[in-house]
Amino acid sequence: MKPLTPHWADQAAARVIASCGDQDVYTVASGITPSGTVHIGNFREVITVDLVARALRSAGKKVRFIYSWDDFDTLRKVPKNLPNQEMLAENLRRPISRVPDPYGDDKSYAAHNIRVFEEEIGGVGIAPEFLYQSDRYGSALYAESIKHALEHTETLKGILNEYRSEPLAADWLPTAIYCSKCQRDQMDYERYLGAYDYEYKCGLCGNEEKLDIRKTKDLKLNWRTDWPMRWAYEKVDFEPGGKDHSSDGGSFDTGKKIVKALWNREAPQYLQYDFVSIKGGSGKMSSSSGELITLSQALEIYEPQMVRWIFANQRPNTDFAISFDTDVIKVYDEFDKAEIAALGPVPANPGKWPVLRRAYELSCVADVPAAAPYRAPFRELTGRLQIMDGDVQKTWDRWYKGTAKGSLDKEAFWSRAARAWNWITNCAPDEFRYQIFSAPVKVELSELQTAAVRALVKLLDTVDLETIEAKELNQKLFDDIIHVTGCDGKEFYQAVYLKVIGRDQGPRLPSFLKDLGAERVRRLLSDV
Known part of the structure; x- marks a missing residue:
């Protein structure tokens, strides 16, 4: 089918429909390991899936949007930005769903990070079906899939070895297990005995155990096998991945072969998304290192629709930076212009307008408004x-x-x-940044600066700051003050700024005087 618009989300949706054919439901998937604070870079994956889900719905398709929390993964590193570092260090190598919450608010370390991010994305209009892998593995939901993978260990090794410089060990298994006694994953050995039987010996506490795959709460597939298994189990039709998964021989390359070889299913349609950085920062954000910006922090500066618009406006396979410096002003101005254009009439020569309009539609948290609200610059x-x-x-x-x-x-x-x-x-x-003085302050001014400031006070008696245009006021400042007194313009401006905000520079003076109002300006200059 032809994409609804040239926007990348509509193009991705069209590829999904073309590859999958006509279906009752199209499943799109996202997910992450909550190994630390979930950051704005992680948000790129879930917003990418949300935009494609919306595009599929716009094409008249029913969509199941799932978000998998890989909370059965191992705590391998203690992020620097968290409290209770010693407690977390004591819990290294345990599943993050069984590590206490360092904040003391939630039932586990993973649960805390999950709750915060679920609340955050709800605020920008994203509402997937959440799947918690600790529950799914813990309930033996995947027991048959684990057994199937173990029975095909040699096939898995063959696929993975294609991309390795050294082959996997002879005793390698596609699984990982946590000791039932100490809850850690460092084993002396693990063995698959056939059928549903599995045994291991813990390398830390020495616990030896033989168990039934259908009854244990401690066994899981490793990532390279787990991802394609879930594509098959959930019948996933679309899922993006980051640069690390998309490289040659990465987990998507191996996953494509594994899902076909073991479950006779094609890999989902795929989009690579690139890194998001912070303007002024450097490198990739990392939950485990604690060097990051969260979605909540971004929402303190950008409105929810603008956060969505920033991502909808960028093709997923391009790196970009979210600005927190003076470029914030530019981003707001660009959004305001885009909103007015998107909600206006279709141009005679549309050009890029369809993509601009579509990015705006996809950015809306709720319904698309009929007209743009007033936006204060x-x-x-x-x-x-x-x-x-x-x-x-x-x-x-x-x-x-x-x-x-x-x-x-x-x-x-x-x-x-x-x-x-x-x-x-x-x-x-x-x-x-500046703060207006509440009363006149003593400032040393030259004779020419003093004359110019007094001329400004006199000018306020002849102009109405409420009605005069800034451009006209600027001309009067030059004609009636700078030209008449002979004071250099820069020195005149400096004198006013020093008297009003205690600095030698400030906002554009005509607009600043208008916003201050005549009464306040007179009061602050009354001692000159």
């Missing part, structure tokens, strides 16, 4: 909030209340204002 908003000392209500009442046309405009303003203030207080460079 981000740069303007950061300045006005600082003039009001971060008071959103006063900022709304002073500048935006009269512009709003309804509740959606008000909601859009408050959402953006909260994030603008977060950016100013936590991320903005020093040159963007």
Whole structure:
């Protein structure tokens, strides 16, 4: 079938339909090991699947969107950003679903990371069916699949050895087991005895045990076998993967061969997604190292729809950085322009408009609005909030209340204002931050600066700052102050900024004076 639009998500959906044929349900899958705080780089996988799921639904297809939590994986490293480091270190080599929560809030280390991320993605309109692998393995749901893999160990070894410089050991098995006594996975030996029988000896506590695959809660497949097994078990039609899985001989390459050889099923349609970095940071984020930015932290700066739009606007196989520096202003401006264009009429020459419109549609947390709400320009908003000392209500009442046309405009303003203030207080460079003095302060000024400041106070008696345009006010500052007093323009601006915010530079002066208002400017300059 032809894609609904040229957008990459619609193209991916069309490939899924073409490869799978007509089905009652199309299954799309995502998942991760919650080995540490789940970060914005991990979010790229789940948003990629969500966008393709939406594209499939737009094509009239029923979709099952599953998200697998690999919480039966091993704790191999203690992330640096977590409390209770000693306790976590004592639990190394145990399944993360059986490690205590270092925060003391949830039933396990894994459960804490899972709960936080599930709440985060719910806030951006993502609601998959969550599958918890500790429960599924622990209930022996995969017992027959494990038995099948063990019976085909030599086939698995042959496939994996194709991509290895050294062959797997003669006694290699496609499984891993946790000791029932000490709960760790370091064994002296593991043996498959045929049928459902399995035995091991723990290399740490010495426990020896023979068990029934159908009854144990401690046995699992290793990753290279587990992933294709689940493709077959869940009948997955689409799943993306990161660069590490997509390399030659990576787990997708081996998985394709394993799922065909053992379960006679084709691998799902696949998209590689690349790394997400933070502008100003370096390298790949890592949950296990603790060097990361979470989705919640991104949502403190960007509105939920904007987070979705940032990812919908990028092809998955391109690296990109999320900005927390001054480029935040640029991102907001670009979104505002895109929203207006997307909700406007179709251009005579559409060009890239269909992709722009589709990215906007896919970014919406809920329904696509009929018209764009009023969006306060981000740069303007950061300045006005600082003039009001971060008071959103006063900022709304002073500048935006009269512009709003309804509740959606008000909601859009408050959402953006909260994030603008977060950016100013936590991320903005020093040159963007200032605080207005509450009373006149003593500043040493030259004679020309003093004359220019007095001329500004006099000018306020002849102009209405509420109605005059910034461009016209700028001309008056030059004609009636700089030209008349002979004060250098830069020195005049410096004098005003020093008297108002205690710095020799600040926002564009005409707009700044208008936003301050005549009464406040007069008060702060009254001692000159």
